[in-house]
């Protein structure tokens with residue numbers, strides 16, 4: 684699919700979704716608990732609504748798999764061809780705690796791989812874009828919604844003391860056991876798909892995930908990471924793929940330096 688022409692309209696809708704989220708934050712957040720016990724707010728729902736409207740207009744023939752639509756029982760039984768994965772507000776727990784580490788995520792899956800992704804952090808304006816065979820870039824969205832400080836990004840060679848990023852709210856004993864393999868590493872605990880983006884820019888080196896996530900949580904960040912030169916594998920060490928049963932992810936390991944494979948999960 685021709686993705687480059689979609690980049691600007693999709694960045695615009697991520698910014699718009701960010702405004703919806705920040706408006707809810709300013710007005711005071713009311714939380715509900717979904718059937719799977721995870722939190723959802725009006726911010727997730729409003730952000731998803733604006734994104735789905737634009738995707739349907741831009742690519743009417745491409746299926747969309749989105750977090751809140753899924754929670755409402757709207758997961759498609761079957762997907763043919765490329766499809767969008769949308770997480771309108773990843774890092775809901777951090778959003779609820781008043782942190783900055785939550786993101787808007789849009790990704791395109793083609794042949795089981797994320798070939799295009801946008802991650803946008805509305806609280807600080809950081810934007811990350813990755814496209815297969817075209818590379819990755821980051822920018823800062825200004826207060827008047829302009830793209831500023833745009834520059835190409837790539838992963839860095841792994842230093843002898845790597846920086847590891849891990850989930851802030853979903854840390855578990857398995858993650859701690861993995862981190863123990865790197866006693867000298869610096870650890871950064873942060874919510875949302877920003878973990879992938881930090882590896883993509885060379886601000887971090889390894890992201891181990893030893894707990895469950897959904898495909899919409901990872902696809903956009905994964906696309907940015909791949910386009911920046913990184914890799915992500917499943918528990919068996921195979922390239923991490925999409926369109927799995929129930930759109931559920933297993934464990935994964937993501938890293939930046941292709942020449943320095945991290946310790947296995």
Ligand SMILES: Nc1ncnc2c1ncn2[C@@H]1O[C@H](COP(=O)(O)O)[C@@H](OP(=O)(O)O)[C@H]1O
Nearest residue numbers: 772773774775850851852853874875895896897
């Ligand atoms: N038990 C579980 N099953 C499936 N996904 C889970 C999960 N626990 C956490 N997640 C996913 O992990 C994401 C948060 O990851 P992190 O801790 O790295 O920020 C959540 O995204 P949301 O915040 O969009 O709900 C949620 O989808």
Ligand SMILES: [Mg+2]
Nearest residue numbers: 770773774900
């Ligand atoms: Mg999420």
